[in-house]
Amino acid sequence: MTIVRRQALLTNNLSNGLSKDEVVALKRVAQRIRRNLLVTVAEAGSGHSGGSLSETDILTTLYYSILTHDPQNPSLPSRDRFILSKAHACPALYTVLADRGYFPMSDLSSFRKIDSHLQGHTRIGTPGVEMSGGSLGMGLSFGIGIALAARVDSKNHNTYVLLGDGECDEGQIWEAAMAASHYKLDTITAIVDRNGIQNDRFTSEVMELEPLAQKWRAFGWRVLTVNGHSVPALYKAFVQAKQTKGQPTVIIAKTIKGKGVSFMENNPGFHGKAPSWGELAIALAELGAKPEGKDSAWKADMLTMGYSPERISSISNAIVQMKVSQT
Amino acid sequence: MTTTATRESFGKALLELGHRNPDIVVVGGDLNISTFAHLFAKEFPNRFFDLGPAEQNMMSIAAGLAASGKIPFVSTFAVFGTARPYDQIRVNIAQMKSNVKIVCTHAGLLTGEDGISAQSIEDIALMCALPGFNVVVPSDGPETESVVKLAAEISGPFYIRLSRPATDVIHQTPTNFVLGKAEELRSGSDLSIIACGIMVSASLKAATELAKEGIQATVINMSTLQPLDEKAVLSALDTGAIVTAEEHYIHGGLGSLIAQSAARQGAVPIEMVATTRYAESGKPDELLTKYGLSSSDIVDAAKRVVGRKRD
Ligand SMILES: Cc1ncc(C[n+]2csc(CCOP(=O)(O)OP(=O)(O)O)c2C)c(N)n1
Ligand SMILES: [Mg+2]
DSSP, X not given: OOOOOOOOSOOSOGGGOOOXXXXXXXXXXXXXXXXXXXXXXXXXXXXXXXXXXXHHHHHHHIIIIIOOOOTTOTTOTTOOEEEESSGGGHHHHXXXXXXXXXXXXXXXXXXXXXXXXXXXXXXBTBTTOOOOOXXXXXXXXXXXXXXXXXXXTTOOOOEEEEEETGGGGSHHHHHHHHHHHHTTOTTEEEEEEEOSBOSSSBHHHHSOOOSHHHHHHHTTOEEEEEETTOHHHHHHHHHHHHHOOSSOEEEEEEOOTTTTOTTTTTOGGGSSOOOOHHHHHHHHHHTTOOSSSTTOHHHHHHHHTTOOHHHHHHHHHHHHHHHHHHO | OOEEEHHHHHHHHHHHHHHHOTTXXXXXXXXXXTTTTHHHHHHOGGGEEEOOSOHHHHHHXXXXXXXXXXXXXXXXXXXXXXXXXXXXXXXXXXXXXXOOEEEEESBSGGGGGGOTTTOBSSHHHHHHTSTTOEEEOOSSHHHXXXXXXXXXXXXXXXXXXXXXXXEEOOOSSOOOOOTTOXXXXXXXXXXXXXXXXXXXXXXXHHHHHHHHXXXXXXXXXXXXXXXXXXXXXXXXXXXXXXXEEEEEESSSSHHHHHHHHHHHHOOOOEEEEEEOSOOOSSOHHHHHHHTTOSHHHHHHHHHHHHHHHHO
């Protein structure tokens, strides 16, 4: 079992922003995460593709450039906490955690299977997972508990909580929103994955959330609205959030559910659906996978994740076929 | 008999714990004077968080505090601290085995005049349906103090159920509560009365009455409902008949738990003293009488069960 330890991409002083090279590198990481999470969901045969793809750039930016953490010591007391409140979108989190070396990449193929630590919704016990979830609405409150404990102990780690937009229908989110600003918890940053889709349909059809920024502002939060697929924009927002004093910050990250895969993008049908193996090949190709050459690293990743050479070459052949039929 | 409110004993124990252990924190929901958490709040304002009547938030926050090494005591009324935030308790506390202590006051019919929305008669069933949750219903003030202090020392979730009014003190000396261990308060060979909470005192009174008529009852204080003292149930089987007594709905409470344990270990007639329906506004004593939870109801149940034994 190989643990691939991919390092944080920067160690710098935040105010400098990201260099062009760093942005390129982070984007490449995000594409790799997207590919590997889809492989993981395809192997499981079920799982949440859409919300995993929409949050990938947010997770990548956090885990590769913002968070203070140590994959070899997941319970490091001074670590920043990341809580995936929309716990159904765990395939992206698991893939990022494995990518960073919290546990072997080969564990990913056990996702949703019996005896695996990679449960269908996050559960503590998986290295790097801070909260058991699955019932929407709880993560922000949980994060407040962590932030209050830090205040009691005069510690200054930050707590990041990723919420779904549909999740914001839950009353508990607004109980928590009120409490975080009441306690002036400036160590809390919430991120809303504003992909516009919830379980069944578009958020505007199920339950209108707008004006969302105004709602958070009215609850006492600093609101930053960004393109949730722009690494530099996310990075900048996280830095601003960190520098904000006296109030919590929410980043409304405008995203596309299913981002990066044409037939999943903005498609409510892929909220909780896995791609078939055939669909996976198309998805991987759209995410930059090539049968050979410098863009064939996905093959090595699949080997590391424990897939058979046969499985890999059948996907590779399918990608070749696509190219042929296009020309 | 002297009386004291178990909630007041809780407040005092909590204050003492606060002095002893800096990791104790308290989370409340705008009922802190009633729950006596205000004693702690006054002394340790930085370790006390009033979240208003927002119980779902409260439970998840407590779990977050516990995840950072704190020992949170969450305190509110029994209806608001169990039924309302049940899924938060389930996912963030029970499933995570969080070190959170939920101490609820104003349980059962004793809540009285406020009526049925405030009378928690389902909470034992709810909390015992959570695997790994320690569920304790102390019989009086001194036992409450002992339970609260022990809960702070045992890692893992607790539900402790307390009452509003002053109730009988049956332990004259400080008790040494042991989690999961029943306490035999009186011994007799004709039947065993197994009770929890305020019904322990009623059971002792009933046993005195029964003795006058030549029926000798063992009285057991089953203050821990989960994990249940199965051995105590086994020895109760030796008396050949059991009466259970609780201030709770008849389904899913003490009676159900004892019947389940008894059925696994043997077979004796069992009668249950518990409420079978929602009550109404009224004085606590009036409610206990009208809804079948007085010591004379225990006496009647004892006679019935002993009669079935002779059949
Ligand atoms: C309390 C609760 N109710 C219902 C569900 C079922 N559910 C799972 S995901 C989901 C929609 C979530 O939408 P959103 O938060 O927008 O997630 P995303 O689009 O980021 O995947 C629902 C209703 C749940 N998990 N928890
Ligand atoms: Mg959504």
